[in-house]
Amino acid sequence: MTFALAAKRSGVSLHICNDQIYGFIPVPLDNREDIEDDKQKLINIKLEILAFQGSLPLSQNLKKFVSYPKKDTMSMSKVYVINLLRRPERRRRVKNCFDELGIAVQVIDAVDGRILNYTILKSKGITVMPGYIDIYEKRPMTLGEIGCFLSHYNIWNKVVKNKYERVMIFEDDVRFLPYFRQNLTVVLDELQRLNLEWDLLFIGRQVRQDQDESLVEGSQRLVHVGYCYWALGYILSAQGAKKLLAAKPLKNLVPVDEFLPILYDKHPISDWKEKFPKRNLIALSATPLLVYPIYYIGDSGYVSDTTDSEFVPQDGEKEEDAAANKLNIRDEL
Numbered sequence: 001m002t003f004a005l006a007a008k009r010s011g012v013s014l015h016i017c018n019d020q021i022y023g024f025i026p027v028p029l030d031n032r033e034d035i036e037d038d039k040q041k042l043i044n045i046k047l048e049i050l051a052f053q054g055s056l057p058l059s060q061n062l063k064k065f066v067s068y069p070k071k072d073t074m075s076m077s078k079v080y081v082i083n084l085l086r087r088p089e090r091r092r093r094v095k096n097c098f099d100e101l102g103i104a105v106q107v108i109d110a111v112d113g114r115i116l117n118y119t120i121l122k123s124k125g126i127t128v129m130p131g132y133i134d135i136y137e138k139r140p141m142t143l144g145e146i147g148c149f150l151s152h153y154n155i156w157n158k159v160v161k162n163k164y165e166r167v168m169i170f171e172d173d174v175r176f177l178p179y180f181r182q183n184l185t186v187v188l189d190e191l192q193r194l195n196l197e198w199d200l201l202f203i204g205r206q207v208r209q210d211q212d213e214s215l216v217e218g219s220q221r222l223v224h225v226g227y228c229y230w231a232l233g234y235i236l237s238a239q240g241a242k243k244l245l246a247a248k249p250l251k252n253l254v255p256v257d258e259f260l261p262i263l264y265d266k267h268p269i270s271d272w273k274e275k276f277p278k279r280n281l282i283a284l285s286a287t288p289l290l291v292y293p294i295y296y297i298g299d300s301g302y303v304s305d306t307t308d309s310e311f312v313p314q315d316g317e318k319e320e321d322a323a324a325n326k327l328n329i330r331d332e333l
Contacts, residue, residue: 001028024045029041040182043100050096050097051093052294054093056096069100071098071099072103073103074181074184076167077159077162077164077165077167078158078168079104079105080105080107080167080168080169080170081098081105081108081171082108082151082155082172084109085109086112091107091172094170094172095107097176101176101180101181102181103181108154110147111147111151112147112305113143113144113305114143114144116146116147117313118312118313121146124250125251126250126253127251127252127253128141128146128252129253129254129275131271139311141254141311142308143309143311143312144304144305144306144307144310145255145256145307145309146312148256149253149254152169152231152256153250155167155169156236157241157245159238159241160238160241160242165237166237166238167236168233169231169233170233170291171232173295174232174291175291176290177292180290183290184290187201187222194218197282198283198284199264199281199282200234200235200240200264200283200284201222201234201236201284201286202285202289203233203234204291204293205228205231205232205234205257206228206229206230207289208226208227208229211228213287215287221286222286223285223287224284225266227267228261228285231256232292233290240282243263244281246278247259252275254272258272262279263276264279264281264283
């Protein structure tokens, strides 16, 4: 910054090369800001760096000068993050992020689709919805998608079993937007101020452009949710968890981000909705959203443990046949 200012005063023209990331630079304070504002801006930059490299190198000589905020759960009964044991790099990264944010989080070991098979699913009474086909890829459900659903399902059970009032749930590829804590506080204050009835509040999802989502009356940060994808980040109430479990989703299993829109009655496929007669989940969403995924499909470094796994074997189908069918469908696509 000093160099840039000196160059400007000397009449030297500077140009920026943005074909790769060279580093990060903080936004200078203005006259209305103080050291606390500077600290928050530093946290924002550190979270951005963690999204790309997972950890922040720190000299042993400087560790004594580094401190982290005191942790809390931001008025939640619990904060959970779902992570596969075979993805330790994601676990380290997301825990580092929560350290910077001062949020006490419990890591939940995800159900790994790689260990699932037809025999296990049958013994647990898990049945994929008859005729389910992915809307866009035109393929059956994968074992990874079942593992993802069961990971969320296990948390819903914890909410009911432990009589938690509300919990916040993240997947481990989450990327926090600047001023996450402050923005979440504003959203939660609006929920309380308007005395809204709600079961599920999205703070991270894939919004569809063809959906008309209106602002909640009297609110500037909350919308009524249309059909959307992802369960990247959301807050779930005790009543919401009970509604999700009461629907008995394991008897007609679909991916979790298809199941949620079915339960709040915004899914476009009526045949799927008819499998769940009681669709009374009350879903809202923060706007703008507070978290996004680190990578999107097609990005360098993108990995999906849900979609990039074997298809669910059908009754009487061998595991190798399911794998072969997956390859055939991919060739067709």
